Amino acid sequence: MGSSLTMYISLVATSGVFTVFLCLYAYLKRAEIPGARMFVLYTIAQAVYIFAVSFEMASSTLAEIMRWTMVQYIGMATAPALGLIVVLQYIGKSVPRKLAAALFVIPVLSIVMVATNDYHHLFYQSISFRTDAPKPMTTIVIGQFYVVHGAFTFGSMLAGVVLLIRRWRHTKKAYRLQLATLITGQFMPMAGAFVYLMGLTPYGVDPVPVILCVTSGMYIWAILSTRMLTIVPIAKESIFESMGEGVIVLDNSDRLIDFNGAAGRMLAGLNAGMIGLSLDEAWQKLGGSDFPADRLSDGAQAEFMWQAEDGTPYYYQVRSSVVRGRIGEAIGSLLMLIDVTEARRLQDQLHQLAYHDGLTKLLNRTAFIYRAKQRLSESHAKSAPSSIVLFDIDHFKRINDTYGHETGDYAIQHVAAVVKRQLGPEALFARYGGEEFVFFLPASALDEAGGAAERIRAALAVEPLSAGGETIAITASFGVSQSSPLGESLQALLKNADVALYQAKREGRNRVRLYDAVLTL
Known part of the structure; x- marks a missing residue:
């Protein structure tokens, strides 16, 4: 058992070294990695957790074990929340500050509960040495807040896995290998945490640090082979919503089926309640008249004037393109609205100066x-x-x-x-x-x-x-x-x-x- 424990501690320490390497890589490449700051914090939390586990296992007294346990929870409690934010950023979801702050409420309370457990015993009801282990190891009786912490940890990891799996169908083949690596990297620690929380590991040993050794190695391989993190796919809906040009999506019957935020800002009054209406019906609601251009052929363009609620005229160039299905059949069309107001005003000014x-x-x-x-x-x-x-x-x-x-x-x-x-x-x-x-x-x-x-x-x-x-x-x-x-x-x-x-x-x-x-x- 002594040699097995030494080997296990060595594996845990190796996992910590891999994680530190990931952290340093992300920091050095921070200019190239979207969301690098959050990934650096995530790997720091994992490294703190992993090394604290190895020092805890090498301890021989209950006091030493408790000290390293408190350090361990600084990383273990915050890593799931940080990992979930990394996943959200990878799939192109924005993370408002209020949501980010809410994700750290349970982790912060867990750290405080572990540090002050002697006064309330809400995290651990009791901690004692195991008599059936050849080396000093502890057995614990969990408290109420331990359950809260465990549920939050498992839930955060599960949410990350689900979000990544849902992204699979929308990810191009060129990016699926790195996506599979991320899914595996999220799933394996989650499975290990579940087994540990259920008390199914030998002598109650936490398997997650060793699992992180495997996942860290996978991440390093993926970084070197697929440039994971430095080349991140951008979600199609993120591109759609972040476009400066307005986009209106129509089906083959010229019914409105979608539009992006820019189109909503350009055409005050355009809202989700108009989805399903024909373009002319929607335009009647918006401006009291039919759409100011005839049905445009593929690649055609026209220009129209739009009057804002305050009476200010805006000029938009509208370009049409056909949307095709998998076998090339026409399934709808895109109308791209380009704001040419400034160009039109400049043209008018030049005309005024010339004539x-x-x-x-x-x-x-x-x-x-x-x-x-x-x-x-x-x-x-x-x-x-x-x-x-x-x-x-x-x-x-x-x-x-x-x-x-x-x-x-x-x-x-x-x-x-x-x-x-x-x-x-x-x-x-x-x-x-x-x-x-x-x-x-x-x-x-x-x-x-x-x-x-x-x-x-x-x-x-x-x-x-x-x-x-x-x-x-x-x-x-x-x-x-x-x-x-x-x-x-x-x-x-x-x-x-x-x-x-x-x-x-x-x-x-x-x-x-x-x-x-x-x-x-």
Whole structure:
């Protein structure tokens, strides 16, 4: 028995060395191992437990045995909880702090109960030397809290095994060897703990430390051969839920069967109660209309606008892809929603900068010429007259010199606002440059355009600018030209309007002049 006990203690110590190796490996590779901190704590707890068992078995007095038993429970009580957290992290489940704290309530109480057992005997009712053993070994009478501790230990290990087994079907073949290693590594200590708690081991010897020697060797082999821990499969549902893009899953009848968290955040109101509805029915509940894109073929894409509850518009690009079964048959489709709001807003801003004046938000000169040419061509095709009105602010340099350039900017904005109120929606209005403006009036003869210019001139004259505590009179001079059946170009119309404008200035400003062929600069 003495040589057998020595061999057993040696095996236990070897198990401890393997466990320490695992701990050091995980620590050194912590940057590569998901959840490395928890695995390091798990192996530390196992190592404390294993070495404490070996020192306990080498002890010759009851006092020494009890001291090492207290140390032993520091590792033995916490290892099951730590192991369960390691399993949860491996399968991709999040472990909230409250849950983690709850898992350590029983282990902490067990450690306290063992340390203070002499005062209450709730963990061990009694401890004495065995008379049938050739070496000092103890026999114990368990207390009530020992049962609680045992149930928690076995339950934690069983939960870890069950969670890993349930993951088997969802694990690719490349990862099943390391998963099998983890399942075995969880199951064997659980089985040993069960046999020990049932009192079925010879002389009441705890077999778990020796079993951990085997499982530690398995882990080392798996680490070296399958890169277990450093290459961990990510659960498909974790990928699905962590995607930044929204994903909606439909069956072949376009019924909603699943969606991820990102889709729920993108489409306020999308909830599990809509599962089973057709896409159009779900969209009716969400936005009061059918889905804004026709059924998309595989690989097709479209874009739609979604208005949030606060009225903010969001733009989503939707891409469709077919989901196929094992033999390649179509079993449904995925709609991926990509938030392109920022890109759309940037595009709008670039469009605004390219085609609009930054100060007044009117069309700029380039955009006006492009659009006016199109309108003029349409008028020529219909043999209808069109008119151009060119005008600028009178004595604008004097405003800048007297009141400053900031007030000059206010003057330009003021004129733009007054004119926009006077023009109809059919007019094409632009800032032509500096203090000069232009508008195009389709289907308007010269006299009609001159009347519009006169109304605008009068409106400006009676509506002064208020800026910086000053009231500043603003007037403008106008030149008007009309296209003829000869079909003049836009440049010719602008030149003619410019001739009329300078005639208005020569006559004293704040007036409208219609182009006449006899006018000269």
